[in-house]
Amino acid sequence: MKYLSSPNPFSDQTITFGESRRLNNVGVKADLSYVKGKHNAKFGVQIAHTFLTEGFQFGITDPDFNDPASADFRPGLLPLT
Numbered sequence: 522m523k524y525l526s527s528p529n530p531f532s533d534q535t536i537t538f539g540e541s542r543r544l545n546n547v548g549v550k551a552d553l554s555y556v557k558g559k560h561n562a563k564f565g566v567q568i569a570h571t572f573l574t575e576g577f578q579f580g581i582t583d584p585d586f587n588d589p590a591s592a593d594f595r596p597g598l599l600p601l602t
Contacts, residue, residue, distance in 0.1 A: 533584055539578040546571050 548569035555562045580601060581587060587598045 532583050534585045535581065537580050537582050541576045543574040545574075551581060 546569065548567070550565070550567045552563065552565040554564075581598065586599075587593075587595055589599075
């Protein structure tokens, strides 16, 4: 699944963001059966793992949103402006 910002990120109001997610499943299954006369035996192994990959992008597009001269200035957001 992907969410993409608009073709011109600077036309988004205040912020622009995007995300992408991917889910991959990997597995192995093995069975062994043994039959002799009226006796039956079956042995098996199953191993599975799911890989989740996520990516997020974020940017502030409004130059006045985090103005250093403002009383609401947040220094942690400065690298994103």
